[in-house]
Amino acid sequence: MEAIRETHFSFPQQVGFYKGKVRDVYAFPDRLAMVATDRISAFDVVLPRPIPYKGQVLNQIAAYFLKATADIVPNWVQAVPDPNVTVGIRCQAFAVEMVIRGYLVGHAWREYNAGKRTLCGVPLPEGLRENDKLPAPIITPTTKAAEGHDQDISKEEILAQGIVSAEDYAVLERYTHALYQRGNEMAAKRGLILADTKYEFGKVDDTIYVIDEIHTPDSSRYFYADSFDERQAKGEAQKQLSKEFVRQWLISNGFQGKDGQVVPTMSDEFVLSVSERYIELYELVTGQAFVKDNENTDILARIEQNILAALA
Structure with a gap:
């Protein structure tokens, strides 16, 4: 092929x-x-x-x-x-990726399993297991590296370093939550759960746009909804598309x-x-x-x- x-x-x-x-x-x-x-x-x-x-x-x-x-x-x-x-x-791209997580999976789980209870400045409760649903979706930004590894960064660090203005960051947060909610609504209709995903944004004049891809298997993790609860109850790995x-x-x-x-x-x-x-x-x-x-x-x-x- x-x-x-x-x-x-x-x-x-x-x-x-x-x-x-x-x-x-x-x-x-x-x-x-x-x-x-x-x-x-x-x-x-x-x-x-x-x-x-x-x-x-x-x-x-x-x-x-x-x-x-x-x-x-x-x-x-x-x-x-x-x-x-x-x-x-x-667009002029913002130098951060807006990662949003509704479930403790992937990188977030690896960090949590290593003993960390704060991720990108966001506190996480004790007693969570891999793939557990979080109390509410959390945004855990990363730097947008031109080469090498992207790095976790907190909202406070982004604002303190002037990477994004406070005004623009408020819009990025609002858009991130809105896109994730819509993505989960659409996933539910297909028998899936959008566990986590990331978005990139750019700006032209005073308008902020979402750029690049959204909700693809490269930028997102999906669980199968019909088996999620049973697998969690049994402590089994989730079947996922990602x-x-x-x-x-x-x-x-x-x-x-x-x-x-x-x-x-x-x-x-x-x-x-x-x-x-x-x-x-x-x-x-x-x-x-x-x-x-x-x-x-x-x-x-x-x-x-x-x-x-x-x-x-």
Whole structure:
């Protein structure tokens, strides 16, 4: 199966290019063309093998949720001209990611299990177990690192360091809670729970927009609602749709992104299983059948042509 590792386009009026962990971003004076590649990252490290159809899944899930939340939060999208591409408003991005957690899972659980009872300045009660629902959703921001690991940071530190103004941060908080609530309402209709997720925001003039992806398996964790209570009561691991299974596979093979550790070899079978999990999540969260638009076509030529058409 063909997969998109990277792109190297050159467009008229292009003024910049940025290669993120997953996306290749082409900048124009007032717009961005964001290509969702099939790269996959974990522990802030890009893994050596791309995952077929992953970029299409991410781009189309993000488009689905951005359209469904446009009534409560402005977003950057102007067009989705290709299964792997979104074109939209070029914003000045805030240098923080707004992580919101309704359940004690993933990084939050690992910190809690290590004995910490405060996460990003937010106190956590004693006696919680992995995957327990929190008393109320909490926001645990991280820095937005250009390279290396994002770092946990508190609201107080963000304001004290002037990373975001108090006025803007109040809007980011309000938008984060509104998006998470809508995301959970939509997940519930599909038999899922949106356990945690993260949002990125940018600004043009006086307007704050949500940018990049939302509610995708790269930025979110979903639990299955029908088995959640029973599994918690029995102390069993939750069945979830997210990238967490990739992280757990890496951990079990001795890799957590720490110095000196080597990424384990990803077999064809494992790569295929990851691709299938991403497609499964797309169909579950959207209720729509996934159409593999990458078959029998020159993917890169298709993407380039569709971006050119959108820019014209």
